[in-house]
Amino acid sequence: xxxxxxxxxxxxxxxxxxxxxxxxxxxxxxxxxxxxxxxxxxxxxxxxxxxxxxxxxxxxxxxxxxxxxxxxxxxxxxxxxxxxxxxxxxxxxxxxxxxxxxxxxxxxxxxxxxxxxxxxxxxxxxxxxxxxxxxxxxxxxxxxxxxxxxxxxxxxxxxxxxxxxxxxxxxxxxxxxxxxxxxxxxxxxxxxxxxxxxxxxxxxxxxxxxxxxxxxxxxxxxxxxxxxxxxxxxxxxxxxxxxxxxxxxxxxxxxxxxxxxxx
Amino acid sequence: xxxxxxxxxxxxxxxxxxxxxxxxxxxxxxxxxxxxxxxxxxxxxxxxxxxxxxxxxxxxxxxxxxxxxxxxxxxxxxxxxxxxxxxxxxxxxxxxxxxxxxxxxxxxxxxxxxxxxxxxxxxxxxxxxxxxxxxxxxxxxxxxxxxxxxxxxxxxxxxxxxxxxxxxxxxxxxxxxxxxxxxxxxxxxxxxxxxxxxxxxxxxxxxx
Numbered sequence: 021x022x023x024x025x026x027x028x029x030x031x032x033x034x035x036x037x038x039x040x041x042x043x044x045x046x047x048x049x050x051x052x053x054x055x056x057x058x059x060x061x062x063x064x065x066x067x068x069x070x071x072x073x074x075x076x077x078x079x080x081x082x083x084x085x086x087x088x089x090x091x092x093x094x095x096x097x098x099x100x101x102x103x104x105x106x107x108x109x110x111x112x113x114x115x116x117x118x119x120x121x122x123x124x125x126x127x128x129x130x131x132x133x134x135x136x137x138x139x140x141x142x143x144x145x146x147x148x149x150x151x152x153x154x155x156x157x158x159x160x161x162x163x164x165x166x167x168x169x170x171x172x173x174x175x176x177x178x179x180x181x182x183x184x185x186x187x188x189x190x191x192x193x194x195x196x197x198x199x200x201x202x203x204x205x206x207x208x209x210x211x212x213x214x215x216x217x218x219x220x221x222x223x224x225x226x227x228x229x230x231x232x233x234x235x236x237x238x239x240x241x242x243x244x245x246x247x248x249x250x251x252x253x254x255x256x257x258x259x260x261x262x263x264x265x266x267x268x269x270x271x272x273x274x275x276x277x278x279x280x281x282x283x
Numbered sequence: 284x285x286x287x288x289x290x291x292x293x294x295x296x297x298x299x300x301x302x303x304x305x306x307x308x309x310x311x312x313x314x315x316x317x318x319x320x321x322x323x324x325x326x327x328x329x330x331x332x333x334x335x336x337x338x339x340x341x342x343x344x345x346x347x348x349x350x351x352x353x354x355x356x357x358x359x360x361x362x363x364x365x366x367x368x369x370x371x372x373x374x375x376x377x378x379x380x381x382x383x384x385x386x387x388x389x390x391x392x393x394x395x396x397x398x399x400x401x402x403x404x405x406x407x408x409x410x411x412x413x414x415x416x417x418x419x420x421x422x423x424x425x426x427x428x429x430x431x432x433x434x435x436x437x438x439x440x441x442x443x444x445x446x447x448x449x450x451x452x453x454x455x456x457x458x459x460x461x462x463x464x465x466x467x468x469x470x471x472x473x474x475x476x477x478x479x480x481x482x483x484x485x486x487x488x489x490x491x
Contacts, residue, residue: 271408
């Protein structure tokens, strides 16, 4: 049986792992992203997502270097994104060791690029990231360009568009829930999961491990968190234990090999 | 250059770096090989790959790599195909039409059928059922979890080629092995300790 995935997200601003609260990044959590990754690798996390949220496009090269350093120690899938607005940079990230490209603003500004990348690398390589923000009356809309620009379209419509362009997965995030510690935007996630045939990763707002279970129950194939995984020892392992106790099928941790530890 | 090195075939598709990183982690020396005339120098070959089948075949043929790999295989060199690399070893693929593969294994490559509750691509950690003992899977637990990401799967004509299956709406071939030709549908380089163990088994196996 296919397992539900637990994903750790590393938010990088100017090369440092930062805490994200409603897409503002005032606190640095780790000065070296590789340290954060090493812990996740040991703690049975199923996948790593690394996002460059720097305000300057000049951050691209430094970010690709970090992806390369992380990938050399990362033996689970690694998805990378931020400032992917041309094919050369997409290729650079893949050559740096990323397995998947996380695309957000290009879905709005360069849809042809998304299709070209999907054709070239396959749809499994394209993760469409969507940031949802609710307006004053509570209607969910899409925000692009690091949350700065609103597009008046419902999340499930946007998700269908992303899949039509070639996305093989959806990374759902909510700006209102980001860092707010109240759990995922379950209502929107459920609608997105029902709208698309590809796996959906729930992200944004996890504070208790029950929030992860809620994401799975809403239809997500994978549940992600960022801030919350940095603050507790063995966090992802604890999260998995909780998911398993709630009846969610997850990858067994530390499956023992019959011989001594490898390498 | 030395015979103990592993060749990782570069034909312009896929994440070679991940495979090489995994080999470094298990202490195996490897080189990225894109020149067909140097393929004969290696005692073991890994054919990785992610992307479209027909583009891969076109690239390999254009480079002269298909011929070089077939010669190496025929001379007894162990060749391990990963993901698309496994599929290329088959007779044919139905991805975007109908395309010939190497034909090393009597198998066709077909898309997962559309079914409710079964999302395609098959992405994530799923467990294997090992069909028979083989050095590639030595030391693994009975049902190891490994990482898959694919929309097409291999259908072997000869069931004795099937080394491991996985269930996703149906039992499909997750690993095949026939003499010195081996294929893995999942990504050992992304399957943590389990995957590293499989790669180590491949690298360290002594062929007579």
